[in-house]
Amino acid sequence: MSPFTGSAPRTEDWRHLRLTLDQGVATVTLARPEKLNALTFGAYADLRDLLAELARDGSVHALVLGGEGRGFCSGGDVDEIIGATLAMDTRQLLDFNRMTGQVVRALRECPFPVVAAVHGAAAGAGAVLALAADFRVADPSARFSFLFTKVGLSGGDMGAAYLLPRVVGLGHATRLLMLGEPVRAPEAERIGLISALADEGQAGAEAAALARRLADGPSLALAQTKALLTAELDMPLSAAIEMDASTQALLMTGADYAEFHAAFTARRAPLWQGR
Numbered sequence: 001m002s003p004f005t006g007s008a009p010r011t012e013d014w015r016h017l018r019l020t021l022d023q024g025v026a027t028v029t030l031a032r033p034e035k036l037n038a039l040t041f042g043a044y045a046d047l048r049d050l051l052a053e054l055a056r057d058g059s060v061h062a063l064v065l066g067g068e069g070r071g072f073c074s075g076g077d078v079d080e081i082i083g084a085t086l087a088m089d090t091r092q093l094l095d096f097n098r099m100t101g102q103v104v105r106a107l108r109e110c111p112f113p114v115v116a117a118v119h120g121a122a123a124g125a126g127a128v129l130a131l132a133a134d135f136r137v138a139d140p141s142a143r144f145s146f147l148f149t150k151v152g153l154s155g156g157d158m159g160a161a162y163l164l165p166r167v168v169g170l171g172h173a174t175r176l177l178m179l180g181e182p183v184r185a186p187e188a189e190r191i192g193l194i195s196a197l198a199d200e201g202q203a204g205a206e207a208a209a210l211a212r213r214l215a216d217g218p219s220l221a222l223a224q225t226k227a228l229l230t231a232e233l234d235m236p237l238s239a240a241i242e243m244d245a246s247t248q249a250l251l252m253t254g255a256d257y258a259e260f261h262a263a264f265t266a267r268r269a270p271l272w273q274g275r
Helices: 041-057 078-085 090-109 125-132 160-168 170-179 185-190 203-215 219-234 237-251 255-266
Strands: 017-022 025-030 062-067 114-118 121-123 135-138 143-145
Touching: 017 041, 025 041, 025 203, 041 078, 041 090, 062 125, 062 203, 090 125, 090 219, 114 125, 114 203, 121 125, 125 143, 125 160, 135 185, 135 203, 160 170, 219 237
Parallel strands: 025 062, 062 114, 114 135, 121 143
Antiparallel strands: 017 025
């Protein structure tokens, strides 16, 4: 995402989520606990716009995405979204579905790692938001459900049919997207859907600790690693190797690379600058 901004000021008030910033770590909390953090049109739009703003800001080096209350996110609000979409024409429906996909693209393309802290339900769009994160730290109570076929829609919603096979393999992805059955934390860990299984009630704390570790690291190197992981998913090997070579050559001119050598020589910890 481009760091260049226009005339619009930075948004200070997000109505559909809660944002906190702490020395390079952003924490974004879905805050409708009475509805299991079900997503509304406004929540999707806020996530899309917030991620773009944070990507341009340059001061955020890691992000934690979590949910308030009993669960992570129960997906799209049945009353506010499904009911409303039944009255939309094709153009409006296309605009809505493109917007939800833009949230996933923003999660994958923002230049900092995203850590999802998952407890309780991560269902429908909530499961895809967690899937689009770079890391998923899950509480033992976590359960992932890709429910789209349960409401008569394709399981390939919001990029799920692209991302999920690349995380768990085609066989597991076929089962999860076609049947829509819940996957609880132990199985999610076994098939590689989650990055780490936390102790009970500790997913948020462990996700925050991981985000802090990432934010304190060489942020430019991490951003480029994330970019390569996404860009090279569909590249032939020769193109991927060339992209790796170009990226490494650029990073070798950076301050962090020189700092590592200086720190190694002086037998001290590196002081990463993110450039």
